[in-house]
Amino acid sequence: MSIGNSPEDERPFSDVSEEAHTSIGRALRQARVAAGLSVDDVSSATRVRIAIVHAIEADDFTPCGGDVYARGHIRTLARAVRLDPAPLLARFDAEHGGRPAPTPAAPLFEAERIRPERRGPNWTAAMVAAIVVVIGFVGFTAFRGGDSNDAKDQVADGATPAPSKAESPTPKKDTHAGQKPEPSDSAIAAAPQDKVTVQVSAVDGRSWISAKDHNGRMLFDGLLKKGESKTFQDSSKVNLILGDAGAIQLYVNGKKIEDDFQPGAVERLTYTKGDPEVG
Incomplete structure (x- = not known):
């Protein structure tokens, strides 16, 4: 019988630290609790819905709507609880097939391209122009008619009546001082x-x-x-x-x-x- 430690006791210890096996959600939850924050506090500070915060702390990333949104939520929550987001993002990429490739910009905007519309004739502008022409013609006609009526009222308003065409112009006579003109x-x-x-x-x-x-x-x-x-x-x-x-x-x-x-x-x-x- 041997004295001392058995061979089994001399075997090297395996890495059983909690940090090596802590999931993303658990790490975020522990950091939140250590910071003295509730789920409501984190949701108000990050504008991430309470249901999504609970789901991420339970390592359920389905409510995020995709890997891109999940990575964004992880980064936001980690900063809110004063945790470095880089290791968490690296672990998420390793567990979900790597970091998503960027989406080309051209196909996204291709659907939003709008073809120019063919415009018909602007009938509204044509109608307005026609109305302006009619109003101008009516105003001009009324003005000419007013001039004709003014000519008829000149005698009543104090103007000297003009001789008619049938009357021959009367030659002017020289008026000497002290003599008054005779009526014409x-x-x-x-x-x-x-x-x-x-x-x-x-x-x-x-x-x-x-x-x-x-x-x-x-x-x-x-x-x-x-x-x-x-x-x-x-x-x-x-x-x-x-x-x-x-x-x-x-x-x-x-x-x-x-x-x-x-x-x-x-x-x-x-x-x-x-x-x-x-x-």
Whole structure:
């Protein structure tokens, strides 16, 4: 019988350390517990769902959706529990057929390539353009019609009526100082019987004048220079204010008004239909 250790006791010890046999999930769980973190804490910090954290700690990587996602979750969880992710990833690659090869980029984007669409004619733009043309034509027609109506109302608004084509132009006569012009044939002819017509001429200087119709509407308000004249018509009455009545010669309903207005005198006059009379 031998004394001392038996041959079996002298055999070398086998490597039975826990680290050599610790799985990925167990290593992550131990590191989490050592860090004093719960599964909820890790899920909130990494945004990895609680169910996936439980599955990985149980070495079930199916809920990850593939090896690429599983490797990403392992790396994220390892950093959250202050564990080096490199050995865990190496062990995962060894147990699952190696690290996945990168996917070529071209096939991924090929499906997203969009063919250009054939566009038809832009009918909306054509309709808008047609509407603009129609509106412009209507506006131009209305503007031309307004010009025609304005020409008809020139006499009522205080403009001097133009002689008709049938009338021959009256030659101008030289006016010497101290002489007042005689009424022209056109002024007398332009005095219809159913209206009152007043012609104001500045023969001896300039004068400010104001003219209104029977409704009080202003026909003219301004300065009449020497040699200028204005003619006003209304259906019943014309009201005048002469700033310098002595410089003015009046023709009412085609007839000359004989007056004795003094130079610089202000006169307020009213004329109606019929014979000349001051109201």
